[in-house]
Amino acid sequence: xxxxxxxxxxxxxxxxxxxxxxxxxxxxxxxxxxxxxxxxxxxxxxxxxxxxxxxxxxxxxxxxxxxxxxxxxxxxxxxxxxxxxxxxxxxxxxxxxxxxxxxxxxxxxxxxxxxxxxxxxxxxxxxxxxxxxxxxxxxxxxxxxxxxxxxxxxxxxxxxxxxxxxxxxxxxxxxxxxxxxxxxxxxxxxxxxxxxxxxxxxxxxxxxxxxxxxxxxxxxxxxxxxxxxxxxxxxxxxxxxxxxxxxxxxxxxxxxxxxxxxxxxxxxxxxxxxxxxxxxxxxxxxxxxxxxxxxxxxxxxxxxxxxxxxxxxxxxxxxxxxxxxxxxxxxxxxxxxxxxxxxxxxxxxxxxxxxxxxxxxxxxxxxxxxxxxxxxxxxxxxxxxxxxxxxxxxxxxxxxxxxxxxxxxxxxxxxxxxxxxxxxxxxxxxxxxxxxxxxxxxxxxxxxxxxxxxxxxxxxxxxxxxx
Amino acid sequence: xxxxxxxxxxxxxxxxxxxxxxxxxxxxxxxxxxxxxxxxxxxxxxxxxxxxxxxxxxxxxxxxxxxxxxxxxxxxxxxxxxxxxxxxxxxxxxxxxxxxxxxxxxxxxxxxxxxxxxxxxxxxxxxxxxxxxxxxxxxxxxxxxxxxxxxxxxxxxxxxxxxxxxxxxxxxxxxxxxxxxxxxxxxxxxxxxxxxxxxxxxxxxxxxxxxxxxxxxxxxxxxxxxxxxxxxxxxxxxxxxxxxxxxxxxxxxxxxxxxxxxxxxxxxxx
Numbered sequence: 001x002x003x004x005x006x007x008x009x010x011x012x013x014x015x016x017x018x019x020x021x022x023x024x025x026x027x028x029x030x031x032x033x034x035x036x037x038x039x040x041x042x043x044x045x046x047x048x049x050x051x052x053x054x055x056x057x058x059x060x061x062x063x064x065x066x067x068x069x070x071x072x073x074x075x076x077x078x079x080x081x082x083x084x085x086x087x088x089x090x091x092x093x094x095x096x097x098x099x100x101x102x103x104x105x106x107x108x109x110x111x112x113x114x115x116x117x118x119x120x121x122x123x124x125x126x127x128x129x130x131x132x133x134x135x136x137x138x139x140x141x142x143x144x145x146x147x148x149x150x151x152x153x154x155x156x157x158x159x160x161x162x163x164x165x166x167x168x169x170x171x172x173x174x175x176x177x178x179x180x181x182x183x184x185x186x187x188x189x190x191x192x193x194x195x196x197x198x199x200x201x202x203x204x205x206x207x208x209x210x211x212x213x214x215x216x217x218x219x220x221x222x223x224x225x226x227x228x229x230x231x232x233x234x235x236x237x238x239x240x241x242x243x244x245x246x247x248x249x250x251x252x253x254x255x256x257x258x259x260x261x262x263x264x265x266x267x268x269x270x271x272x273x274x275x276x277x278x279x280x281x282x283x284x285x286x287x288x289x290x291x292x293x294x295x296x297x298x299x300x301x302x303x304x305x306x307x308x309x310x311x312x313x314x315x316x317x318x319x320x321x322x323x324x325x326x327x328x329x330x331x332x333x334x335x336x337x338x339x340x341x342x343x344x345x346x347x348x349x350x351x352x353x354x355x356x357x358x359x360x361x362x363x364x365x366x367x368x369x370x371x372x373x374x375x376x377x378x379x380x381x382x383x384x385x386x387x388x389x390x391x392x393x394x395x396x397x398x399x400x401x402x403x404x405x406x407x408x409x410x411x412x413x414x415x416x417x418x419x420x421x422x423x424x425x426x427x428x429x430x431x432x433x434x435x436x437x438x439x440x441x442x443x444x445x446x447x448x449x450x451x452x453x454x455x456x457x458x459x460x461x462x463x464x465x466x467x
Numbered sequence: 468x469x470x471x472x473x474x475x476x477x478x479x480x481x482x483x484x485x486x487x488x489x490x491x492x493x494x495x496x497x498x499x500x501x502x503x504x505x506x507x508x509x510x511x512x513x514x515x516x517x518x519x520x521x522x523x524x525x526x527x528x529x530x531x532x533x534x535x536x537x538x539x540x541x542x543x544x545x546x547x548x549x550x551x552x553x554x555x556x557x558x559x560x561x562x563x564x565x566x567x568x569x570x571x572x573x574x575x576x577x578x579x580x581x582x583x584x585x586x587x588x589x590x591x592x593x594x595x596x597x598x599x600x601x602x603x604x605x606x607x608x609x610x611x612x613x614x615x616x617x618x619x620x621x622x623x624x625x626x627x628x629x630x631x632x633x634x635x636x637x638x639x640x641x642x643x644x645x646x647x648x649x650x651x652x653x654x655x656x657x658x659x660x661x662x663x664x665x666x667x668x669x670x671x672x673x674x675x676x677x678x679x680x681x682x683x684x685x686x687x688x689x690x691x692x693x694x695x696x697x698x699x700x701x702x703x704x705x706x707x708x709x710x711x712x713x714x715x716x717x718x719x720x721x722x723x724x725x726x727x728x729x730x731x732x733x734x735x736x737x
Contacts, residue, residue, distance in 0.1 A: 008683065009679050009683045010683060011683050011684065011708045011709050011711065012709065014676070014679045014680055014683045014697070014708065015697070015705055015709065017676060017679060018676055018694070018697035018698055021675065021676060021698060022698050022700065024672070025666075025668055025669060025698065032665065032666060032669075033665050033669070033699075034553070036664070036665060037588055037591050040661070040663050041584055041585075041587035041590075041591055042584055044622065044625045045583045045584035046584075047618070047621050047622075048583060048617055048618045048619070048621050048622040048625065049583050049584075049618075050615070050616040050617075050618065051614060051615055052614045052615075052616065060613075201557050201558065202558070291609070294636070
């Protein structure tokens with residue numbers, strides 16, 4: 001180390017020098033740098049790109065003008081959604097009944113065979129009426145709608161329609177004090193809320209990102225769509241003449257989706273006025289050009305990535321849930337099963353919000369995955385050992401209305417509850433991982449639950465007053 | 468029945484894990500705007516030879532894949548889609564840090580042929596950081612359908628790095644892309660990246676600052692770019708310089724993919 005050399009600058013020296021140099025520069029040199037990059041990009045692109053004809057480009061623009069128009073944009077969106085749900089509801093009925101018939105036939109035979117081999121009754125019950133029935137329900141209720149809904153949804157995604165949806169909703173989110181990109185993460189939430197929560201990483205501002213995370217749950221995910229579709233089919237459709245039944249059911253599901261979007265906006269607005277105060281930031285949303293959907297990829301994404309993945313997850317939770325319900329239904333204390341005790345204990349709270357104890361019990365058992373709410377509920381209703389074959393939507397209707405006193409209010413409130421209630425365990429864990437805060441994970445879980453109780457309590461009270 | 472292991476594409480990789488063949492592999496990053504077919508290209512090149520982990524210090528997924536070309540092994544790293552490298556979003560920061568500190572042997576920037584102008588903004592910003600760049604002009608089939616002709620020769624000349632027309636979906640042009648990549652990696656192709664010249668005062672400031680950075684933090688990958696960021700007041704770069712973490716950032720980006728770790732997620736980026 002010779003003392004003659006110039007002293008090595010310390011990092012602090014470098015920073016100080018950088019600050020000094022910045023002072024000397026033109027105040028807006030940063031803007032100028034960005035501007036010169038843009039100018040350079042434009043110059044290079046102009047030299048390299050030659051347009052001839054350009055018919056397609058005009059077509060793209062015209063379509064965009066229509067689907068993102070201030071007047072037609074939102075109605076077109078609602079229309080597209082209605083068609084998707086209508087196709088799903090219309091198409092899923094028959095395969096659903098067929099799968100249910102087949103799987104419950106297996107349960108029937110297997111339990112008889114098992115009993116004839118001298119297996120103790122409780123093993124037969126646990127395995128076949130517990131675990132197997134849980135799985136059979138999940139598969140027959142969820143698989144057909146998913147196999148129709150997911151490919152259709154993926155086509156919309158692949159076409160490039162979702163960014164247009166975001167574009168249409170952008171101004172609403174800004175007005176709610178949230179980030180416009182929240183429209184995109186909300187759209188992701190229709191697929192899976194956990195994925196939607198992860199997608200909020202595209203939002204730079206922590207405040208707006210937190211709003212997007214906390215409200216993502218208010219759009220129904222793919223796990224909850226089958227529940228909504230089933231309820232709409234069983235109750236709403238039945239209230240209409242057969243010719244309009246499936247359209248009415250589809251419209252009901254779209255209605256729930258629209259309520260979900262409205263609640264998302266309202267809660268975002270409330271959050272940005274209270275605990276997450278601030279102004280909405282500005283951003284540029286890119287509308288990618290329309291692509292011809294790739295059939296192979298659509299089938300892969302929708303059937304392997306989504307259908308199989310969600311079904312697998314549902315089965316993993318349905319099997320233990322089925323077993324748990326069987327145990328609760330078959331262990332008796334004081335003349336009634338544990339399930340009955342639990343349902344009775346929850347009943348007053350359930351009645352208050354237009355539901356009943358069994359439904360609340362089902363929601364408690366189904367916390368790990370929303371997919372199994374309806375199967376759980378039906379298993380508790382059908383109780384221990386009573387072999388009620390629910391092989392079609394009309395049989396389901398008979399069971400719920402005639403035997404358990406459901407009304408249209410029950411169905412409507414159940415749809416609302418399932419739209420608004422707490423996110424599934426996976427989503428709650430994801431919220432924790434993304435925020436690394438127990439506080440926000442708790443808020444993310446309890447705020448929707450509280451809202452679900454308040455809203456269903458209000459609708460139930462209004463109906464009671466009117467009746 | 469004889470096993471024909473040598474013909475199996477998985478063989479080379481297994482052999483390497485066993486340590487049989489020399490371990491060196493070339494690292495290639497794939498960057499690009501969202502929706503440009505970046506992942507399609509990544510999948511087309513690596514097939515099933517993929518591996519996912521986390522970006523250093525982030526909870527975000529990082530996909531890596533392997534392939535061979537002309538007897539050399541390549542590790543391909545799929546960077547998050549980004550429109551620019553200047554804003555602070557997590558995706559852009561990850562892409563920027565890897566190109567800068569991960570020191571890939573080549574960065575393939577995938578651009579959308581139907582929206583070249585917008586995509587070139589990212590290309591120009593990548594060229595600020597590294598001169599080992601190949602531009603993959605993707606979605607050529609769509610551009611043709613839209614009646615757009617892309618003169619990739621002029622584009623190459625203007626940008627000073629190879630620009631190759633491809634259609635990742637069908638595999639068209641991918642071989643030419645790999646040849647260009649090989650040329651850049653082996654330095655058979657000499658690149659002269661187009662660098663956006665700021666105002667004279669700005670250039671003088673950069674020219675003064677860059678040597679200071681090199682002296683203060685020997686071995687940093689691109690002092691010129693760091694100088695620009697410091698003049699811009701980039702807090703991440705300032706912090707890294709102050710804490711002497713620039714070197715650690717380099718080591719970390721070049722290290723193997725880390726498994727998800729809560730501790731890392733809590734600590735954040737640095």
